[in-house]
Amino acid sequence: MRKRYLMFLCGTMLVIVFAVSSPVHSEFIGNIQGGTDFPQGAISFADAVVNYSPGMVASSPTEPHRGDFNALGLPNYVGVNSCSSQGNCTFVSLGDGGSITLRFIDNKLTGSGNNNLDLWVFEVGPDIEDTFVAISKDNINWTNVGKVFGSTAGIDIDAFGFGTADIFAFIRLTDDTDEGGQSGGTVGADIDAVGAISTISTPSTEVPEPTTMLLLGSGLLGLAGYGRRKFFKK
Numbered sequence: 001m002r003k004r005y006l007m008f009l010c011g012t013m014l015v016i017v018f019a020v021s022s023p024v025h026s027e028f029i030g031n032i033q034g035g036t037d038f039p040q041g042a043i044s045f046a047d048a049v050v051n052y053s054p055g056m057v058a059s060s061p062t063e064p065h066r067g068d069f070n071a072l073g074l075p076n077y078v079g080v081n082s083c084s085s086q087g088n089c090t091f092v093s094l095g096d097g098g099s100i101t102l103r104f105i106d107n108k109l110t111g112s113g114n115n116n117l118d119l120w121v122f123e124v125g126p127d128i129e130d131t132f133v134a135i136s137k138d139n140i141n142w143t144n145v146g147k148v149f150g151s152t153a154g155i156d157i158d159a160f161g162f163g164t165a166d167i168f169a170f171i172r173l174t175d176d177t178d179e180g181g182q183s184g185g186t187v188g189a190d191i192d193a194v195g196a197i198s199t200i201s202t203p204s205t206e207v208p209e210p211t212t213m214l215l216l217g218s219g220l221l222g223l224a225g226y227g228r229r230k231f232f233k234k
Contacts, residue, residue, distance in 0.1 A: 031075040031090075031192055034152040036120050044195040045073050046102035046171065050139060055098030055175060055188055062185040065093040071100055075152075075193035077124040081186060091124050094131070094188035097177035101139070102194055104169050109135065109196040111162040117154030118198035121173065122191065124151070129180030129189040136170040147176060150189070154197065167200070 026039040038044040052068035054061055067086030076090045083089035094100060112118050123131055128150030134142045135157065145160045157166075175188040 029074060029195065030152065031077040031122060031124065032079055033077065033122070033124055035075065035122075036117070036152070036154065036197065038120075038195055038197055038199075040107060040196075040199050040201060042074055043107050043201055044197065044199050045075075046194045047072060047105040048103040050101040050103050050170065052092070052100045053098055054093065055095030055177070057096050057183055057187050060183060060185055060187045061093035061095050064089055065091075065186050065190075068092050068100060071102060071191040071193065073193065075122040075195075077122065077192040081125050091190045091192045093186045093190050094173065094175040096182050096187050097175050098188050099172055099174040100191060101170060101172045103139075104171075104196060104199075105202065107196060107199045107201050109157070109168040109171070110198050110200055111158045111164050111166050112156075112198040113158065113164045115156055115158060116198070118157045118196065119145075119171070120152065120154045120195045120197055121148045122152050122193040122195075123148065123189050124192045125186060125190045127180050127186075130176035131189040131191075132174040132176060134172040134174070135168045136172070137166075137168050139170045142172065150180075157198075164198075 026037050027041050029035050029038050029042070049068045049072065054066055064083040064085050067089050070086065070089050070092045078090060080090065092100065109119060119133070121131060121133065123129060130147050130149050132144065132147045133155055134144045136142045143160065145155055145157050148155060171194055173189065173191060181187060
């Protein structure tokens with residue numbers, strides 16, 4: 001009976017651990033201008049703005065198009081190019097030669113170990129504008145990895161000497177001042193979202209949070225108590 005009880009506990013623990021650590025299935029994510037498959041799903045996208053330095057031309061990009069937070073999270077551009085407010089906008093305009101630096105928090109960008117695309121930039125709007133891309137592990141040392149040529153497009157960072165052992169938390173996008181229009185309310189590249197195709201989930205590479213371990217431990221203790229009463233009462 002004790003052997004059966006221990007087997008029951010071990011099986012339960014495996015089920016719980018598997019449920020906590022199972023990877024997200026790859027899914028196609030995009031906006032009305034396109035997209036691609038992201039193996040880690042929604043977690044793949046940039047989480048925080050580190051710096052936003054719009055390249056101002058007089059008063060443009062105008063205030064409604066300077067909501068840097070609109071470059072975070074899932075792509076959601078629906079074709080509206082002139083915004084009434086930052087809250088009603090789905091993108092941020094970089095301005096002429098301006099830039100934005102974003103950070104991945106719950107995931108990190110890595111190389112794929114092959115020539116597959118690793119990073120995807122959602123540049124939106126009717127004026128297709130090029131954007132220079134740089135990546136960094138620490139927000140101090142940066143490596144330029146070429147540029148995306150407007151609309152939704154990707155970059156293979158392995159082509160620049162990186163691989164699966166390289167982990168990046170920061171990405172900087174800079175408008176190419178020689179491409180696209182140099183005036184107007186949405187001057188410069190318009191960024192809807194940035195996603196890491198080749199990515200690792202940060203929690204999967206760290207020790208589980210105390211809360212998670214406490215819940216897991218509490219559940220197993222409860223099962224242990226129940227099992228002892230059931231199997232050893234007589």
